[in-house]
Amino acid sequence: MKNWIIVGATxxxxxxxxxxxxxxxxxxxxxxxxxxxxxTLGKDYQVRGADAVHSFVMDVNDFDQxxxxxxxxxxxxxxxxxxxxxHGTLPDQSACEESVQQALTEINTNGLSIVSxxxxxxxxxxxxxxxxxxxxxxxxxxxxxxxNYVYGAAKGIVSIFLEGLRNRLYSxxxxxxxxxxxxxxxxxxxxxxxxxxxxxxxDQVATGIVRAIDRGRNVAYLPWFWWCIMTIIKHIxxxxxxxxxx
Amino acid sequence: MASPYIxxxxxxxxxxxxxxxxxxxxxxxxxxxxxxxxxxxxxxDSCMLQGGEVLSSRFLRRFIGFDPETGVLRCEAGxxxxxxxxVAEPQGWFLPVTPGTKFATVGGAIANDVHGKNHxxxxxxxxxxxxxxxxxxxxxxxxxxxxxxxxxFQATIGGLGLTGFITWAELQLKRVPNSxxxxxxxxxxxxxxxFALSRESEADYEYTVAWVDCLAAGDHLGRGHFSRGNHARPxxxxxxxxxxxxxxxxxxxxxxVNQYSLTAFNWLYYHRQHQRVHYQTLHYDPFFYxxxxxxxxxRMYGPKGFLQYQCVIPMDASETAIRExxxxxxxxxxxxxxxxxxxxxxxxxxxxxxFPRPGTTLALDFPYQGHRTLHLFEQLDEVxxxxxxxxxxxxxxxxxxxxxxxxxxxxxxLQALKDPNISSSFWNRVMExxx
Ligand SMILES: Cc1cc2nc3c(=O)[nH]c(=O)nc-3n(C[C@H](O)[C@H](O)[C@H](O)COP(=O)(O)OP(=O)(O)OC[C@H]3O[C@@H](n4cnc5c(N)ncnc54)[C@H](O)[C@@H]3O)c2cc1C
Ligand SMILES: NC(=O)c1ccc[n+]([C@@H]2O[C@H](COP(=O)([O-])OP(=O)(O)OC[C@H]3O[C@@H](n4cnc5c(N)ncnc54)[C@H](OP(=O)(O)O)[C@@H]3O)[C@@H](O)[C@H]2O)c1
Numbered sequence: 090m091k092n093w094i095i096v097g098a099t100x101x102x103x104x105x106x107x108x109x110x111x112x113x114x115x116x117x118x119x120x121x122x123x124x125x126x127x128x129t130l131g132k133d134y135q136v137r138g139a140d141a142v143h144s145f146v147m148d149v150n151d152f153d154q155x156x157x158x159x160x161x162x163x164x165x166x167x168x169x170x171x172x173x174x175x176h177g178t179l180p181d182q183s184a185c186e187e188s189v190q191q192a193l194t195e196i197n198t199n200g201l202s203i204v205s206x207x208x209x210x211x212x213x214x215x216x217x218x219x220x221x222x223x224x225x226x227x228x229x230x231x232x233x234x235x236x237n238y239v240y241g242a243a244k245g246i247v248s249i250f251l252e253g254l255r256n257r258l259y260s261x262x263x264x265x266x267x268x269x270x271x272x273x274x275x276x277x278x279x280x281x282x283x284x285x286x287x288x289x290x291x292d293q294v295a296t297g298i299v300r301a302i303d304r305g306r307n308v309a310y311l312p313w314f315w316w317c318i319m320t321i322i323k324h325i326x327x328x329x330x331x332x333x334x335x
Numbered sequence: 336m337a338s339p340y341i342x343x344x345x346x347x348x349x350x351x352x353x354x355x356x357x358x359x360x361x362x363x364x365x366x367x368x369x370x371x372x373x374x375x376x377x378x379x380d381s382c383m384l385q386g387g388e389v390l391s392s393r394f395l396r397r398f399i400g401f402d403p404e405t406g407v408l409r410c411e412a413g414x415x416x417x418x419x420x421x422v423a424e425p426q427g428w429f430l431p432v433t434p435g436t437k438f439a440t441v442g443g444a445i446a447n448d449v450h451g452k453n454h455x456x457x458x459x460x461x462x463x464x465x466x467x468x469x470x471x472x473x474x475x476x477x478x479x480x481x482x483x484x485x486x487x488f489q490a491t492i493g494g495l496g497l498t499g500f501i502t503w504a505e506l507q508l509k510r511v512p513n514s515x516x517x518x519x520x521x522x523x524x525x526x527x528x529x530f531a532l533s534r535e536s537e538a539d540y541e542y543t544v545a546w547v548d549c550l551a552a553g554d555h556l557g558r559g560h561f562s563r564g565n566h567a568r569p570x571x572x573x574x575x576x577x578x579x580x581x582x583x584x585x586x587x588x589x590x591x592v593n594q595y596s597l598t599a600f601n602w603l604y605y606h607r608q609h610q611r612v613h614y615q616t617l618h619y620d621p622f623f624y625x626x627x628x629x630x631x632x633x634r635m636y637g638p639k640g641f642l643q644y645q646c647v648i649p650m651d652a653s654e655t656a657i658r659e660x661x662x663x664x665x666x667x668x669x670x671x672x673x674x675x676x677x678x679x680x681x682x683x684x685x686x687x688x689x690f691p692r693p694g695t696t697l698a699l700d701f702p703y704q705g706h707r708t709l710h711l712f713e714q715l716d717e718v719x720x721x722x723x724x725x726x727x728x729x730x731x732x733x734x735x736x737x738x739x740x741x742x743x744x745x746x747x748x749l750q751a752l753k754d755p756n757i758s759s760s761f762w763n764r765v766m767e768x769x770x
Pocket of ligand 2: 269
């Protein structure tokens with residue numbers, strides 16, 4: 090039996106992951122902002138075979154709710170085997186440049202909320218001596234670029250935080266998986282032109298996520314070719330990188 | 336990823352915007368023109384709108400409920416036929432009707448009132464739809480059933496997406512003893528044998544269809560493989576699905592489908608089987624969806640894309656007209672990779688504009704070669720019109736307005752119920768003269 094908390098459950102990628110988990114008969118505890126959407130998802134997973142579906146309404150920036158959320162999950166499911174964190178926003182970079190408040194809000198949503206959730210989860214799962222923490226970071230967190238560095242910095246927080254957590258929890262039997270997708274066709278990218286070989290569907294990425302979690306992978310670039318792209322990008326010397334319009 | 340809103344034939348390319356609904360829409364945009372779209376598995380331009388916007392339901396993929404006791408299933412319009420099988424098949428239920436791709440959505444299957452290999456016993460997809468909700472651009476929502484809002488029910492089934500946006504639908508699935516198929520593949524020598532086999536198989540086989548070697552001529556004209564089957568018995572072991580599928584990763588600069596590859600393919604395919612009859616118990620995937628095994632196979636036709644030509648000919652004219660069609664194709668040397676023949680039954684279709692009607696349907700794929708292809712189609716149209724047949728809008732990119740209105744005498748009734756904000760490239764073309 091697998092009992093998962095899914096934070097950002099209304100995200101298109103999280104939904105595609107939950108569809109796969111529902112077929113396996115998992116128990117799902119969905120966390121999101123909109124009760125009626127969570128209900129819609131719950132019915133779907135039930136039809137697809139989920140053992141049970143629960144929901145919890147929370148804005149991730151309401152940090153005080155994080156502990157009650159975990160408690161509710163434990164109460165509903167008896168035990169938590171894993172937490173999968175998928176919420177996120179793609180900020181308007183120029184708005185973040187103009188407004189400190191805007192930039193900090195984005196860092197909260199995409200970075201600090203995850204620090205809070207994962208700290209809680211780590212302590213609980215460490216006690217249990219078992220479990221998985223899987224979080225969607227992004228290839229954008231591998232290097233700062235002028236077009237998107239506030240989001241990139243928040244994802245950078247997530248990636249490095251998870252790296253440390255993995256190191257800490259390795260000997261405690263808790264698995265930490267960092268997921269780094271490239272371009273995915275979801276509402277987050279509704280304004281982009283989506284033709285072209287770099288774009289993946291949420292289903293493709295979800296298949297990769299489920300596999301990475303099953304296999305206990307540390308870091309998963311999805312699709313895999315982003316590993317090659319990011320390896321090159323990370324190795325461009327800074328004196329050149331700063332001149333590029335990326 | 337391929338650009339999501341282009342039709343399957345990749346011809347004609349259209350300038351259009353796309354909007355995805357991720358949650359059931361509360362209302363449609365105030366500003367038209369637009370067109371609902373599913374997974375764009377239609378071949379020509381009936382799922383596209385030049386100069387407008389397509390409202391895609393491809394992400395409306397949620398089940399709303401399924402009763403494993405009764406087989407009644409309710410889901411959002413973008414749920415695919417494959418999604419339904421994944422849920423229903425392990426519980427002993429099956430699609431009552433399925434086209435040759437499981438990537439079609441429920442909304443698309445309703446709007447084209449699609450048919451499958453069991454048309455002669457089960458009719459069209461629409462025969463098994465128990466209700467759906469239609470959202471109109473004026474904000475009105477109509478629950479349509481065979482009794483309630485009957486006029487809208489009939490206009491929307493086979494209604495080409497023009498009457499409004501289908502948000503969700505309910506279907507009656509079919510109980511099957513086993514989802515695997517006991518299939519027989521019979522090599523036959525000419526068109527006359529095809530009709531004999533069809534007649535002989537009608538009563539005892541739920542599924543029938545034939546692949547035709549469309550390059551064979553003379554005494555061999557119409558030769559091919561006749562495939563027929565029934566669901567396996569409950570005691571037979573379940574057959575496992577193929578794990579991996581293949582993918583055509585990109586569009587080659589030239590069509591891989593040309594005279595040479597076609598000749599070789601048709602010859603090899605016809606002769607692949609030595610014995611006259613080959614028996615096999617198959618998983619339902621390769622039996623119903625052999626083409627789905629290769630993702631994006633449509634790309635092999637290159638950047639110019641391809642067209643399908645699908646017609647139905649009334650039974651009494653069938654043999655003569657189909658012979659004539661195959662001869663005309665053979666004469667131009669314009670072969671088709673996939674040529675499919677099937678005899679429809681007389682179960683009446685619920686839709687105002689449904690394509691299936693008693694007779695024989697022939698479907699062929701042709702790489703688009705400009706004038707040459709369109710000229711061939713004109714010649715084929717002559718035969719279809721003369722025989723009192725019809726062409727299938729879901730596969731069409733060339734039908735003339737005068738022909739359409741002859742094939743579909745209810746077109747004016749649909750026009751009257753059409754949503755004022757909705758249109759399609761197809762509709763604009765075939766209703767030219769009357770609007
Ligand atoms: C390999 C292959 C094999 C096929 N075999 C068969 C076959 O055997 N028999 C057969 O009948 N067809 C067959 N087809 C055609 C296909 O089944 C139909 O074109 C089907 O309608 C495609 O569904 P779709 O979801 O992709 O819809 P689309 O192609 O996107 O749209 C089809 C129509 O449905 C309308 N529509 C879509 N969603 C909605 C909605 N939510 N509300 C209102 N209208 C909507 C669109 O406006 C359009 O008019 C085949 C196609 C392929 C690619
Ligand atoms: N799409 C891409 O190209 C891409 C690439 C790399 C990484 N990612 C990452 O993948 C993850 C999933 O994104 P997606 O592509 O699936 O996009 P999505 O469908 O837009 O999902 C984003 C989700 O985050 C939720 N969310 C945002 N702010 C929230 C808040 N304050 N409290 C609670 N929930 C909040 C949204 O909830 P509501 O429904 O309530 O708005 C939404 O469900 C994100 O972490 C994203 O950064 C995406």
